[in-house]
Amino acid sequence: MPELPEVETVRRGLADLLPGKVFASAGQRDSPKSFPNAEADVRQFLVGATVRGVRRRAKVLLIDLDTDHSLVIHLKMTGQLVFRGQRSFGAGHPNGSLIGELPDRSTRVVMAFTDGSHLYFNDQRKFGWVKLMPSLEVPNIDFMRKVGPEPLEADFTAAQFAERFKRRGKTNIKAALLDQTVVAGVGNIYADESLWGAKIDPRRLVGSLSDADFTRLHQELRDVMNLAIEKGGSTDRNYVDAEGRRGSYMDFARVFRREGQKCPRCGEEIIKIRWAGRGTHLCENCQK
């Protein structure tokens, strides 16, 4: 999915577009799991509600409403949240949208605003969801209670980062990085990219890493995620931002999806293996 940099890019787009808009309607098209909300709640707390702001926690988006309710949204693997103004436009429009007419066959939820604009939730694989709930309950859902700290917070130190991994000492560093309860927002792309940057083999046991290893990994993870946000995220397949545009981080990736190419650091061949249940890219020559 959409990992932290992609979700943050969508958040920034929506934060420019949505505040002040008033919901006119919202409903699922053919996939009840994508929008599992009682019709009565939608009528009472969403229709007529004004958007106050858009937040992100880990890979979760939060659209806050003036009814003290929030739309809680997870894009999972293939989710997209695409905004369209009153005048609809398709591929090739000057704004660079890659998405054509909406809704399309992967549109699961359509949200309309009173000014005639729309927000579409597209999700090919139907893993994602849009849930309406009281804003005060959001911190109490299981995921929010368990999720680890935000890696890009200014006061998140290398020492705190290393400390978080202690309870996962017997597993490998790749699996631990993907564990959202250790640190929030890391997915397969930025796990591989940051491990390459820190020169750490993804198969290493967490317990075997030194303080210096954690310090490098902490720095590389923050650097690569900040660069990815600057580039509008990674579009490997489905990901697009709030206006349907692709991200360009994949042009800058060092190992992810670059198997068979030369390592930009040492020139040896980048390989792809199956590890921690995921496709994993590395340079065996410089990641130890």
Next chain:
DNA sequence: CACTTGACCTGTCCGC
């Protein structure tokens, strides 16, 4: 509790 594996879905690509 820590850890691993399979399930949830649809679409695409690759080998036969």
Next chain:
DNA sequence: TGCGGACAGGTCAAGT
């Protein structure tokens, strides 16, 4: 061009 299988950026539940 058809078909089976593997795989795809993420969590969960259920197993050991």
